[in-house]
Amino acid sequence: MLKDITIGQYYPADSIIHKLDPRVKFVGTMIFIVSIFIFNSFPGYFVAGLFLASMIALSKVPPKFMFKGLRAVFMLLMITVIFNMVLTPGDIVFKLGFIKVTREGLIMAGKMAVRLVFLISGSSIMTLTTTPNQLTDAMERLLRPLNRIHVPVHEIAMMMSIALRFIPILMEETDKIMKAQIARGADFESGNIIQRTKNMIPLLVPLFISAFRRANDLALAMEARCYHGGENRTQMKPLKYERKDYMAYLILIAYLAAAILFRVFKL
Amino acid sequence: MSIKLENVMYTYSPGTAYEIHALKNINLDIPDGQFIGIIGHTGSGKSTLIQHFNALVKPTSGTITYNGDDVWADKYDRRALRSEVGLVFQYPEHQLFENDVLSDVCFGPMNQGLSRAEAEKEARRALLQVGFKEENFSKSPFELSGGQKKRVAIAGVLAMNPKILILDEPTAGLDPKGRDDILDQIAELHKMRGITIILVSHSMEDVAKYVDRLIVMNHGEVAYDNTPKEVFKHYEELEKIGLAAPQITYIMHALKDNGLPVDADATTVAEAAESILKALKEKGGQKHA
Structure with missing residues (x-):
């Protein structure tokens, strides 16, 4: 029932993108997102699209999965396109009653659509090729300078990875409790909103109890292993840049430079 | 009155990298009044299978009928x-939510449309039948011991007066005494109420004593479906799929191999003891003659 919801939809495969340091992928995604806002013309988008397509090809993740994320934002995409098309003033292409579609509007809508599609599929590459744990590791390392101003970077990263780790567990738990209560005749589907909220009690009470129990168990297990915060803590698999990571950075810089050049020379 | 499964297949997360075929081509017929054991290794598909029996899970393909009606037909209730x-899940104690035991057990009957008074009557009967003491009826379910919680959860399903009661590893996490108590009470229910019982377990020892039909699951398929006696004859094959026959089966086979004419198919300790005594008497008799 709830199995269809995926957060952190890692797709295991053996590719160069999977093997890259997660920091590179994180920075790369940022650069890609920035670049689609720097590019401001269709030839520019073509370059960005080419870059995106080659990354998808390199990642060996079936493109089907890449575009799955798009389904979730389909409504948003449609609304953006329609509003841009109708509300941008300019040369009227055609009129339908009081609705005027302008040339500028069409171009604007096209650009926004391209940007949104690139934005979603670009970040999908990162989440599909990087495990949530690798991502939090990368964030911890990238944010480490903030330690100087007493931001507890390690603790925040730890909380994030625990939270991520618990999502599938709690999902499964919800599924189980839901089924158990349905087997006892509970009804989660019909009734008005107040009735439905009331019907959630047999699901939520056991779920909260189990979440607290799990949190308690985990805290005990961590203390039993003498866990204490970030100071002097080493990692089992410390992140280390390799040659391919430096190469990837070079490519990213070249790509960003191309984007800026396109903008400067108004290509 | 029966549940019938025809060519049932079930696939988890079809079309993704995590696709798992949990059930492959299952054909089963569950008539009234049987006491059935379903046995299988972790991940053999037994939990998935029982969720098909009460239409919690829709099969990827194949049909399931109850009393001849397709349970996944559009208008089926x-x-x-x-x-x-009735289905009692593994670790049923995790489903308790009410302030007191009696109210929790009333949840099922009240969902069936019974009034509070009628539901309480059913709840009391069910709780007493699973051996739960009356003085604890008003306690919070969260202050009970593991075994007591389990009883309350089983009573919660039993109070709905099901014609078929399915229990998924009802003894997980209990000590041997608690395990025997619960299983004895379930067997008692089978006799008293005459309902069909399906007991899921991964322990042969537990099941052999009680059931009259044993279904062995392996990798999403039915490996054996027969009386325990017949199934345990394949004890060597059972070992290959990560299961074992009850210890007594091994002892009896060893005795027979060493020349004592015992009945090697005995499945319970009581049966085995009788057979050994008989064999010894015969042997003794031969010497005297």
Whole structure:
């Protein structure tokens, strides 16, 4: 029932993108997102699209999965396109009653659509090729300078990875409790909103109890292993840049430079 | 009155990298009044299978009928089905939510449309039948011991008066005494109420004593479906799929191999003891003659 919801939809495969340091992928995604806002013309988008397509090809993740994320934002995409098309003033292409579609509007809508599609599929590459744990590791390392101003970077990263780790567990738990209560005749589907909220009690009470129990168990297990915060803590698999990571950075810089050049020379 | 599964297949997360075929081509017929054991290794598909019995899970392909009606037909009342086919999940203590034991057990009957008074009557009967003491009826379910919680949860399903009661590893996490108590009470229920019982377990020892039909699951398929006696004859094959026959089977086979004419198919300790005594008497008799 709830199995269809995926957060952190890692797709295991053996590719160069999977093997890259997660920091590179994180920075790369940022650069890609920035670049689609720097590019401001269709030839520019073509370059960005080419870059995106080659990354998808390199990642060996079936493109089907890449575009799955798009389904979730389909409504948003449609609304953006329609509003841009109708509300941008300019040369009227055609009129339908009081609705005027302008040339500028069409171009604007096209650009926004391209940007949104690139934005979603670009970040999908990162989440599909990087495990949530690798991502939090990368964030911890990238944010480490903030330690100087007493931001507890390690603790925040730890909380994030625990939270991520618990999502599938709690999902499964919800599924189980839901089924158990349905087997006892509970009804989660019909009734008005107040009735439905009331019907959630047999699901939520056991779920909260189990979440607290799990949190308690985990805290005990961590203390039993003498866990204490970030100071002097080493990692089992410390992140280390390799040659391919430096190469990837070079490519990213070249790509960003191309984007800026396109903008400067108004290509 | 029966559940019938025809060519049932079930696939988890079809079309993704995590696709798992949990059930492959299952054909089963579950008539009334049987006491059935379903045995299988972790991940053999037994939990998935029982969720098909009360239409909690829709099969990827194949049909499931209850009393001849397809339970996944458009107009079929699956809520009504679920009160006829009661399912007690593994770790049922995790489903308790009410302030007191009696109210929690009333949840099922009240969902069936009974008034509070009628529901309480059913709840009391169910709780007493699973051996739960009356003085604890008003306690919070969260202050009970593991075994007591389990009883309350089983009573919660039993109070709905199901015609078929399915229990998924009802003894997980209990000590040997608690395990025997619960299993004895379930066997008692089978006798008293005459309902069909399906007991899921991964322990042969537990099941052999009680059931009259044993279904062995392996990798999503039915490996054996027969009386325990017949199934345990394949004890060597059972070992290959990560299961074992009851210890007594091994002892009896060893005795027979060493020349004592015992009945090697005995499945319970009582049966085995009788057979050994008989064999010894015969042997003794031969010497005297």
